[in-house]
Amino acid sequence: MMSPVEFFRTLPKKECPECGQHMDEQAESYLMECDRCLAKRDE
Numbered sequence: 001m002m003s004p005v006e007f008f009r010t011l012p013k014k015e016c017p018e019c020g021q022h023m024d025e026q027a028e029s030y031l032m033e034c035d036r037c038l039a040k041r042d043e
């Protein structure tokens with residue numbers, strides 16, 4: 001069985017579907033887009 005640490009390490013890097021930019025893990029996990037694309041969407 002995988003330890004939780006191993007499990008999270010094997011997760012794919014989070015990537016913005018809009019621009020493909022890698023996002024920090026600490027970003028709100030429920031958001032799909034990066035800050036830049038979210039800001040654009042707000043306009």
Ligand SMILES: [Zn+2]
Pocket residue numbers: 016017018019020021033034035036037038
């Ligand atoms: Zn983006």
